[in-house]
Amino acid sequence: MVKDTRKKIVNAVLRIASSDKTKGKLTLAEIANEAGISRQAIYQKHFKNTEEIFKYIHEEIDNKILSVFSENVLTDPNVSLIYERVATYLLPVIYDYREWLKILYNSEVDLKWRKYLFDNYYTPIITYLEENKINVSPLTTKQTVRISIDYTISIISVWLSEDVPMHPSIFSKVFLEVINKSPISLINRK
Known part of the structure; x- marks a missing residue:
């Protein structure tokens, strides 16, 4: 019952965000109205505030993705294969959350989403690169990461922002082509 109500609350947040009913911060009253439950029920039984709702959304989306990332992407010391592992293992899992992610990437309802992602992936990647003594960039390892x-x-958000994103089996080839080029080489095709 609690899980079902939480799902109703999350879906209400995502509906509000996708319909442009809000141009910024949501209130529990707006969410409760959209979900068809009382604000008090949300506050007393589920979430104390909207930040808790977004934290829950972040964790619901990213727990599986981060697990796959840790178990399949950062396991081989051959860093040249890291993006191939992202394409193979991570893109299909990300695609499963495409509806939620499209909203998070394209609305102003959750300005902390990108910071959340950065905070979750920065340390494991730094650790991986430092353990494998990898950095051929003229920048520091931290800057490169x-x-x-x-x-x-950015590449993933553009992919998922399409009305109908390519299936990961197709997009993985595009992803690898784009990730292996500098942004200027994508623009300047001489």
Whole structure:
């Protein structure tokens, strides 16, 4: 029962965000109205505030993705295969959450989503690179990781923002082509 009500609350948040009913911060009253339950029920039994709702959404989306990332992407010391492992293992799991992610990437309802992702992936990637003594960039390892995370998130958010995102079996080839090029080479096709 609690899980079902939480799902109703989350779906209400996502409906509000996707319908442009809000241009910023949501209130529990708006969410309760959309979910068809009382604000008090949300507050007393499920979430104390909207930040708790977004924390729950983040964890619901990212727990499985982070697990797959840790178990399948950062397991081989051959860093040249890291993006192939992302394409093979991670993109299908990300695709499963495409409806939620499309809203998080394209609305202003949750401005902490990208920071949440960065915070979750930064340390494991830094540790992986330092353990394998990898960095051929003219930048520091930390700077390189920040750019890599931002670039990867940008590619994924563009993919999932399409009305009908390509299936991961098709998009994985596109992802690898894009990730292996600099942004300028994507623009300048001479």
